[in-house]
Amino acid sequence: MFYRRAGTLHTRYQDERQLWPFAFDRGLVAVAFAVLLAAPFVFERLYLVTYILPWIIWSTAALGLNLLMGGAGQIHLGYGAVIGIGAYASVHLLRVGVPLEIAMLAGGLMSAAVGSLFGAAALRVKGLYLAMATLAMQYIVDFLISHFEFISGGTQATLQVPPVRFLGVPLSSDGAAYYFALGVCVVVTLFMLNVKRTSFGRALAAVREKDYAAAVIGVDSFRFKLLAFWVSSFIGGVVGSVLAVSYYRAISPDQFHLDLSIQLVAIVIVGGLGSVLGSFFGAALILFAPIVLNHLVGAGAALLGLSISAELRAHLPLMLYGAMIMGFLLWEPLGLAKIYNNARNYLLVWPFRHAR
């Protein structure tokens, strides 16, 4: 009923290659995009600044990590450090007066350079060993940032982001900062949607499944592993500068600790490895479940007139959050994107039970 389809009946190659072959999907994407575009005018500031903006930024970061983890099958536990490098590089450039457009790309390039340096470890080690190598990257970068005062910014170790403009528009208002983040997110999303259809994406898939099998069929796994690290670190670096400019506005070393890396890995896994949509779902769940559960527990206690001790009140949402993540992964190990896909597959043929 919703999708109005029976069978796959393409008569032209263009039809088959479309990103969204169904009119319903296109409509959904258009509605979602329209809502995001209208967000500064529709939603209150609280929701724009503290929910939608971080969601957009964390989703973009998750997309970058997803290219590496879901696309190329390389584990990365140091993505927070990658984001940190981008943030520090671009903020330092902004502070000496480099325009944001250049500083953002330079942040990306800096992250890409350092990220692929550590990614080179991936050429020798795999799986858990690679996880350790990238973890080392996280610690080394943390150490360097907090130990060199010219990087971290003096005894207070906090760098202010100066007022900036992007393409001539000052990013001082909430709306401008939001559109800047949204713009980057859209570019990265389009890239990720399309990358699977390119030879690069297919080569990554081959490397992901078995790197020596990929070598047998003529994919240079050396080159593509490194390229995967390069591209994903570049995205991470750009996200770092978006994060600094439009959300944090002052950066300090503890914003890019292991916590952030783990959070991003969790987003990718809970959302769905290799899924673009999943990155958005995962980011929403991991970022907001603790906050929403906190409010729900608080409101529930107030409603029922229960007096919960402050400590239980603080820990209860965490327990619920943990249970929720376990529940999701038990129910559908392939993540939220797969849950969405199951529902969609069901509706594709509804009210019938099977597709042709």
Place this chain on the structure above:
Amino acid sequence: MSVTRRTLLTSAAAAALAAQFRIAPASAQEKVIRFSMPQDFTKIYTFVTAEYNQGQRDYISLVNARGGVNGYTILPDVSDHGNDLPRAIEAYERARSQGAVLVDPLSTPVARALTPRALEDKINLITAFSGRSDAADGTVFPYVFPLSPNYWTQIALLVDYFRQQSGDLKGKKICFVHIDTPFGKEPLPVLKRLQEKLGFELSTFPYTPPGNDQSAIWPQVRRTRPDWIVFWGAGVGQTVALTEAIRNGLPLSKVSSSVWLSESDMDVVGREQASGVLKIEPCASGRTPKLIQQILKDVVEPGKGAGPADKVGTAYYNYGVMLASLMVEGVRQAFAKAPQGPISGSWLNAGLTSITNFDAEGLIPPTTVTREDHQGGGKARIARWDGAKFVPVTDWFSAYSDVVWAVIRESAAEFQKSGK
């Protein structure tokens, strides 16, 4: 475009969905002043926050039980930010939209991240024993209030105490053992300047965060044969440092720390073994101060306490009472200046900056907060752990304000140069 039933239904559904997100503007509740306290109950600070927050809420309960301030009750809005910045920013923005006049996050990373927002939104950010030390300079940070001696002031107080005890520090050895984070390294600029001024030898020993293993550091400290030792950390690092100091046979009467040492730490180390260790005391500890007695009588005994009664009077609990009393005094002063309000961040700001010689009935040193000085004079005292409680060994005093303020002004000037 023809309007079909489907488009109509879809847009109705979308509108209904969007309507869910619009919350009503903060209902203008009568006669309530909102204090927002998003703090870290679950991640790093845990029992520190629990005791501090308990003290704050008990004091506010006391004030409210006596009819509030000028007929207004104070509403402490407590939530958990888990030291996670997106959550803290959400809590801050929610507080702002609900009309809170003050935010007390009790977390250095959170306070630093919220500083630009608070300055822009004109909401008073309380950064007691956390946040930027240079926020003591109220001319650069008009809406950030440490209201307590910052880390630079604390280290200057310790060094001055050593000087009083040793007579002269020339040629004496001071060891500074610290967690290797920006917070741990914070006292270094003041220490180095005092080193030049007083001529002592300074050796620094960083340990890796979070500091559960410091066994490699302390034998080195012992080998330098220090005259005085300062250990600087928070949470687990503090108890481990103290344990290692005892294990290495260092005389605890020469070992000292910042404000972050409490009865709960002593329970971990062993109350008897730890006796002799020194710390900075920004307010009186124990249950003897008049305010704590009143809280016990009017709040805890009737069963209205915010937490376990045996925590009343611990060091961190009293810090909570101290800060809450300063905040409420700010409200009183604000009413004295503008009885009709309107109640807002800048209204409270005027009150906080006119706190004069306030001593919370003997709990804290006489504190005067001005537009220029947001740490309230920078007075504290040194206390010694006698195996059961902290006993003050000095009167309230301040030390080397010139050196401390030079560092504060330099750092603040740098902030002003880059932030604006």
